[in-house]
Amino acid sequence: MADIGRESILGLDNIRLDLPVAGLGSRSLAAFLDYLVLGLAGVAWLFLGGLVLGYLAPDWFPVFLIFGFFLLDWGFFAGQEIGMGGRTLGKKALKIRVVTAEGGTPGPGALLIRNLVRTLDLVIGVVMMAIDPLSRRLGDRLAGTLVIHDRRPETGPVLGRVPPGWGARELAAVEAFLARAAELEDRVLRREMADRILARIRRDAPEMLAGISADAEPVAAVRRALQAEEP
Amino acid sequence: MDYSRFVRLRKPLWDGFEERLAGSRQREAGYEALEEMALGYRQVLHDHALAASRFPGTAAARRLQGLALEGTRQLTGDRAERSGLLVFFSRSFPRAFQRQLGLTGLALALFLFAAAWGLALAVLRPALGLSLLGPRAVQGLEEGHLWTESLVTTVPPAVASSGIATNNLSVALMAWSGGVLAGLVPLYSLLLNGLMLGAIFGVTLHYSMAGALLEFISAHGPLEITLILVCAAAGLGIGRSLVAAGDRPRALAVRETARDALAVLLGCLPWFVVLGLVETLVSPAPQIPFPLKVLLGLTLEGIFLALAFRSVPEANR
Numbered sequence: 298m299a300d301i302g303r304e305s306i307l308g309l310d311n312i313r314l315d316l317p318v319a320g321l322g323s324r325s326l327a328a329f330l331d332y333l334v335l336g337l338a339g340v341a342w343l344f345l346g347g348l349v350l351g352y353l354a355p356d357w358f359p360v361f362l363i364f365g366f367f368l369l370d371w372g373f374f375a376g377q378e379i380g381m382g383g384r385t386l387g388k389k390a391l392k393i394r395v396v397t398a399e400g401g402t403p404g405p406g407a408l409l410i411r412n413l414v415r416t417l418d419l420v421i422g423v424v425m426m427a428i429d430p431l432s433r434r435l436g437d438r439l440a441g442t443l444v445i446h447d448r449r450p451e452t453g454p455v456l457g458r459v460p461p462g463w464g465a466r467e468l469a470a471v472e473a474f475l476a477r478a479a480e481l482e483d484r485v486l487r488r489e490m491a492d493r494i495l496a497r498i499r500r501d502a503p504e505m506l507a508g509i510s511a512d513a514e515p516v517a518a519v520r521r522a523l524q525a526e527e528p
Numbered sequence: 529m530d531y532s533r534f535v536r537l538r539k540p541l542w543d544g545f546e547e548r549l550a551g552s553r554q555r556e557a558g559y560e561a562l563e564e565m566a567l568g569y570r571q572v573l574h575d576h577a578l579a580a581s582r583f584p585g586t587a588a589a590r591r592l593q594g595l596a597l598e599g600t601r602q603l604t605g606d607r608a609e610r611s612g613l614l615v616f617f618s619r620s621f622p623r624a625f626q627r628q629l630g631l632t633g634l635a636l637a638l639f640l641f642a643a644a645w646g647l648a649l650a651v652l653r654p655a656l657g658l659s660l661l662g663p664r665a666v667q668g669l670e671e672g673h674l675w676t677e678s679l680v681t682t683v684p685p686a687v688a689s690s691g692i693a694t695n696n697l698s699v700a701l702m703a704w705s706g707g708v709l710a711g712l713v714p715l716y717s718l719l720l721n722g723l724m725l726g727a728i729f730g731v732t733l734h735y736s737m738a739g740a741l742l743e744f745i746s747a748h749g750p751l752e753i754t755l756i757l758v759c760a761a762a763g764l765g766i767g768r769s770l771v772a773a774g775d776r777p778r779a780l781a782v783r784e785t786a787r788d789a790l791a792v793l794l795g796c797l798p799w800f801v802v803l804g805l806v807e808t809l810v811s812p813a814p815q816i817p818f819p820l821k822v823l824l825g826l827t828l829e830g831i832f833l834a835l836a837f838r839s840v841p842e843a844n845r
Contacts, residue, residue: 308596312573356684359687363690364694367698371697396601397604399600400604402604406787406790406791435708439782441779445597448594449594451591452591453591454587455591456535457536459530469585
């Protein structure tokens with residue numbers, strides 16, 4: 298338990314699960330985008346009301362306007378988060394999402410609570426997020442929620458066979474190299490790195506290189522030798 | 529177990545779990561699918577634990593962490609609280625209201641104290657009315673008119689209703705949310721509203737217009753005051769859980785109180801819209817007799833209280 302960081306939760310069977318907590322930067326940027334959309338929605342509401350209701354039922358235009366702005370003021374964030382499973386448009390753009398403190402999907406109640414105190418959070422929320430290791434603002438503390446990076450399960454080359462004696466560091470390094478090799482613009486460096494991996498394979502398990510021509514393109518040779526495949 | 533064997537043996541299981549996760553995002557999962565998903569989730573969690581300790585940083589470990597996180601998000605959460613409006617108003621709201629009855633009593637006491645204080649101030653110092661109501665309203669009182677008459681004479685009733693309803697809603701929402709500042713905002717809201725009501729009543733007494741004021745507030749006043757008291761009491765509850773969490777961890781106490789307080793708030797909000805209509809269509813209408821307005825006010829209050837005090841067995845928390 299002692300080494301479990303504060304961003305970790307204990308899941309089923311007490312298995313540790315690290316939550317990729319979203320920090321002050323990404324959350325502030327998402328909020329900025331949302332307020333931008335809110336401003337645009339307010340203007341759109343005004344013009345839509347002015348054009349449509351002003352023509353069809355001018356007497357009801359102020360009513361439409363008053364209730365519209367009230368709903369935007371108090372329901373814009375909560376409505377989006379309830380409708381989009383803990384995300385707003387800004388959060389979606391930044392790939393972050395609200396979850397419960399246990400990593401689960403928050404219910405409408407928790408999402409409403411965290412957004413009802415948004416006015417207060419405009420004043421103290423940034424400071425609270427800055428001093429909290431889990432970047433929670435007042436609304437998060439009240440509702441028992443967190444905002445995390447919305448990472449989909451990663452896909453990358455997984456090694457089909459491993460030379461004896463290779464540990465997790467070597468595996469991770471080779472898999473990371475194979476995942477990014479195509480994006481490396483420096484061809485000389487890419488070749489150099491692939492050659493070094495091939496040299497390690499030749500030293501630890503020469504039989505894995507059987508049937509691979511010495512003139513073969515090095516990255517392809519590494520891929521073939523280790524039977525790297527996309528998961 | 530070496531890495532490649534681990535991946536070869538377990539990969540079909542991870543693929544299956546990922547497919548089920550993607551499927552459940554698109555449609556509601558049935559019982560069997562959920563059971564399969566729960567089993568897959570457990571296996572993925574165990575594989576994640578193994579990969580995180582034996583093969584940290586590898587593609588398999590990263591994939592498993594993503595699967596475990598997504599599975600946790602989809603399979604756990606607050607879904608139980610999703611219920612229909614009928615269940616909410618007939619069970620959740622009365623339950624939450626009755627749990628905070630002590631605080632509602634405290635809110636009433638504070639409100640009455642402030643109202644008595646305001647009344648005494650206004651009776652002893654009538655000049656206070658000038659500063660509270662403004663010179664135009666006082667001039668109207670001197671001429672025998674209540675300032676409330678302008679509610680329907682200067683703007684159409686629909687606009688006045690919307691304005692009043694949204695204003696009252698905002699006051700209730702601020703009183704509720706301000707509870708997180710150790711209950712200071714609901715306390716301020718209670719004392720200010722009580723003081724204002726008492727003082728205004730005192731001023732109208734001075735100008736012999738108290739009867740007209742009573743007639744004006746008789747239809748909407750009782751419930752409006754009750755709703756403000758109930759919402760402020762919910763805010764006070766949040767403040768109390770922050771300051772004095774008792775034997776529970778503070779975070780847990782605040783979270784539990786906030787859920788009850790939210791149920792109370794949501795149960796009150798629709799009434800503000802009804803009151804907005806009553807306040808502009810019924811309260812200032814001279815053609816509606818005073819007893820009828822009193823009857824409407826008491827009926828609205830009675831319906832709200834009957835709903836709030838409805839006997840509901842306490843749910844397991």
